[in-house]
Amino acid sequence: xxxxTINIKEKSFSATGKAEKHIAIKDLFFExxxxxxxxxxxxxxxxxxxxxxxxxxxxxxxxxxxxxxxxNSNVNATSYVFQTPRLLPWRTVQENxxxxxxxxxxxxxxxxxxTHILSNLGLDKFVNSYPHHLSLGMQRRAALARAFxxxxxxxxxxxxxxxxxxxxxxxxxxxxxxxxxxxxxxILFVTHDLSEAIExxxxxxxxxxxxxxxxADVTVDIQRSERAANNIAEFxxxxxxxxxxxxxxx
Amino acid sequence: xxxxxxLTSTLSLGALLLIWQLCALLASxxxxxxxxxxxxxxxxxxxxxxxxxxLAITLYRLTVSFFIAMTIGSAVGIALGRSQKANAFxxxxxxxxxxxxxxxxxxxxxxxxxxxxxxxILAVVVNKIxxxxxxxxxxxxxxxxxxxxMAKAYQFSRLKxxxxxxxxxLYPYIMASARTGLALIWKIILVVELLGRSDGMGxxxxxxxxxxxxxxxxxxxxxxxxxxxxxxxxxxKPLDTHSQRWK
Numbered sequence: 001x002x003x004x005t006i007n008i009k010e011k012s013f014s015a016t017g018k019a020e021k022h023i024a025i026k027d028l029f030f031e032x033x034x035x036x037x038x039x040x041x042x043x044x045x046x047x048x049x050x051x052x053x054x055x056x057x058x059x060x061x062x063x064x065x066x067x068x069x070x071x072n073s074n075v076n077a078t079s080y081v082f083q084t085p086r087l088l089p090w091r092t093v094q095e096n097x098x099x100x101x102x103x104x105x106x107x108x109x110x111x112x113x114x115t116h117i118l119s120n121l122g123l124d125k126f127v128n129s130y131p132h133h134l135s136l137g138m139q140r141r142a143a144l145a146r147a148f149x150x151x152x153x154x155x156x157x158x159x160x161x162x163x164x165x166x167x168x169x170x171x172x173x174x175x176x177x178x179x180x181x182x183x184x185x186x187i188l189f190v191t192h193d194l195s196e197a198i199e200x201x202x203x204x205x206x207x208x209x210x211x212x213x214x215x216a217d218v219t220v221d222i223q224r225s226e227r228a229a230n231n232i233a234e235f236x237x238x239x240x241x242x243x244x245x246x247x248x249x250x
Numbered sequence: 251x252x253x254x255x256x257l258t259s260t261l262s263l264g265a266l267l268l269i270w271q272l273c274a275l276l277a278s279x280x281x282x283x284x285x286x287x288x289x290x291x292x293x294x295x296x297x298x299x300x301x302x303x304x305l306a307i308t309l310y311r312l313t314v315s316f317f318i319a320m321t322i323g324s325a326v327g328i329a330l331g332r333s334q335k336a337n338a339f340x341x342x343x344x345x346x347x348x349x350x351x352x353x354x355x356x357x358x359x360x361x362x363x364x365x366x367x368x369x370x371i372l373a374v375v376v377n378k379i380x381x382x383x384x385x386x387x388x389x390x391x392x393x394x395x396x397x398x399x400m401a402k403a404y405q406f407s408r409l410k411x412x413x414x415x416x417x418x419x420l421y422p423y424i425m426a427s428a429r430t431g432l433a434l435i436w437k438i439i440l441v442v443e444l445l446g447r448s449d450g451m452g453x454x455x456x457x458x459x460x461x462x463x464x465x466x467x468x469x470x471x472x473x474x475x476x477x478x479x480x481x482x483x484x485x486x487k488p489l490d491t492h493s494q495r496w497k
Contacts, residue, residue, distance in 0.1 A: 056403050080403040086396050090418040090496045099414055100404040130496040150404060 002070040002153050004032040004055075004186060010211075011050060011062035024050050025062070026211035032154065035184040039197035042207030048190040049083070051212075052156045055188065056080050070153055079152040081160040085139035087131040087146075093118065094127045097146045117145045120182075121175050137168040141175065148179050154186040161196070173200060177224075194239075198222070198232045206246055216243050283465045292469045300454075305473055308451040311439055315374035316431060322375070323382025324424065328416070330383065331390020348380040352438050356445055365446040377438050382427045389423030390416075421493050429486065432478065 008028045014021040024047035032038060042048055053059040055066055056078045068077050079100075087096045094114060103110040118124050121141040131139055140160060147155055161169040177200065180187060191197050197204050198220055206216040218239060222231055240247055267285050274284040283291075295301035330337045330344075356373040363369035393416065401415045417424075443452025451470050458466040 058399055058402055076405060078403070080400070082396070082400065084396065086400040088397060088414060088418070090493075091414060099406070099410065102405065132496060146404075 002034050002068070002072075002186070004154055005065075005067040005069070006030055006032070006051075006055060007067070008051070008054060008062055008064040010064070011047070011054065011059075023211040025054075026213055028207075028213050030205060030214060030217070032186050032188065035186055036203060037180065037187045037189065037201050038203045038205060039189045039191055039201035040205050040207060041191060041194055041197050042212060043209050044192060046207050046209050046212040048207065048212075049158055051207075052080070052158050052188065052190060055154070056156055068153060076150055076152040078154045078156050079147045079150040081143050081147045081155070081157040083158045083160070083162060085131070085136075085143040087139060087142055089131050092128045092130055093123065093134070093142050093145075096131070096142065097149045100146045101149050101151075114145070114149055117149055117179070118142075120179060121145050137164050137172070140164065140172060144172070144176065144179070148183060152185070154188060157187060157189045159191055160189075162191075169196075176200070194236055195232050198235050199227050216246055218243075281462070281464050283468065288465060288468045288472060291465050292472055295466070295469055295473075301470065301473055304449060304451050304454050305470075305477070307449050308436075308439060308443065308474075309477065311371060311374070311443075311450065312432075312435055315371050315378065315439070316428075316435055318371070319375045319378035319382055319435070320424075320428065320431065323379045323427070324386050324420075326379070327383040327386025328390045328420070331387040331393075337387070344380055344383060347376075348384065352377045352441065356438070356442050360446045367447075370442045370447055373442050374435055374438050378431055378435055381434065382431065385423050385427040385430075386420065389420040393419055418493070425486065425490065429482075432481065436474065436478070 006029065008025050010023060010027075011025040012021040012023045028051070040048055040051070050059065054062055057066070087093070088099070091099065094111075097114050097118075098110065101110060101114075115124065115127060118127055121144065123138060123141055123145065126134060126138065126142075131142065134142065144160065147157075161172045164172060173196065189197070189200060194204075201220050204216075204218045204220060205214050206218070207213070208215045220235070222235055270285050274282050292301075330340060352373075355376050359369040359373040359376070363372065397415050397419075398411070401411050406415065439450070440452035440455065443450035444456045445452075447453055451474065455467055455470055458464075458470075
């Protein structure tokens with residue numbers, strides 16, 4: 001049983017030379033269920049990326065705590081898909097993934113696992129390519145493969161499909177769900193696109209503009225097999241009718 | 251090397267030789283020998299074994315001081331580039347050391363440590379290190395923070411971070427400082443040898459100066475230029491091609 005508890009009392013930035021500080025996050029609390037898929041939706045600049053960086057322990061300058069209760073402490077706490085692919089341009093796709101998994105690159109077992117995930121994402125022909133030779137969509141899929149190859153309790157995703165064209169983004173979402181069903185894990189997925197959130201998530205958390213806190217916690221109760229465009233639109237309408245305070249955010 | 255660029259460099263070298271030949275013919279004095287005379291003398295010196303001996307000694311000093319200066323300079327440069335506090339403190343030191351004349355460090359090293367091999371190497375190293383630091387500091391300042399953050403998120407060890415994230419980005423800076431380093435070091439090394447060693451090219455050139463033997467001076471110069479060209483084509487160029495293969 002693995003449980004992640006996020007409890008941030010305050011996170012602020014102080015611009016150098018100025019006394020006043022900008023409060024990015026204030027009293028933000030939630031618990032993430034094991035293998036749940038949670039989308040975090042909020043206006044731009046509300047501190048979504050900051051929140052993920054805090055959970056990934058990249059940013060430790062805040063008051064509050066991030067607690068991960070787990071029996072298996074050998075596994076990384078988090079793996080991370082950033083807004084940009086962030087692949088090392090001087091290493092091949094295969095090497096990029098192998099470096100992140102912290103396993104010896106030469107082991108046949110880890111090689112096979114990487115090839116398997118890449119072929120799931122349609123990248124099997126590009127195992128030994130350098131990122132420069134791939135399109136942006138392919139680089140994003142490679143970054144997704146890297147995140148899934150790392151055995152971690154929580155997968156953090158920061159608008160991973162932004163700036164992809166519609167069909168490519170839809171394909172990427174399908175691949176993400178396929179990987180998630182095959183290798184279940186907790187996912188925290190940041191997006192500003194509510195339709196994307198409804199299509200993917202079990203649960204959606206709405207953040208207020210900065211200083212951000214959670215203003216709505218919604219469970220998406222549409223069957224995964226029935227999440228077609230019309231059902232998503234209908235759910236969206238219902239959501240806004242029931243939660244007037246969300247209207248400016250959507 | 252593609253054929254056209256081979257042609258260009260042959261032509262440009264040929265033009266340089268031609269100018270030299272013309273000047274020598276016009277001047278017509280033993281103080282400026284013709285290229286052919288220098289080549290013959292070069293061949294004689296090589297067969298006598300004198301030139302290879304002194305050239306080897308100078309190359310040995312060059313190699314040792316080059317690697318010491320590159321290692322220390324890179325480490326300090328990266329550290330200063332990554333830490334604003336350290337940089338603020340040591341920046342003045344760096345400017346002072348950059349501007350101490352080479353001759354002063356050489357003489358001080360000989361006065362303090364005696365006319366010994368270690369003092370000679372130390373003098374060269376001290377002259378070169380500040381240059382390496384400045385170049386590598388610039389490189390370390392321009393590191394891609396996004397990739398560093400990615401490496402932290404995936405818990406890269408320090409060694410792995412250095413090898414796969416930091417060094418590949420610093421590579422152009424390392425190569426730049428290696429190239430300027432070779433040129434600078436061999437200029438300083440000759441002065442070091444002239445002032446306090448009894449072998450090496452600097453010592454020999456000092457002898458020829460006293461004899462007004464311009465031909466021999468040019469022979470040693472040409473020999474050294476050939477060696478530097480060999481280092482460039484046999485080591486540095488292939489390294490460039492290998493490390494840029496991902497582009």
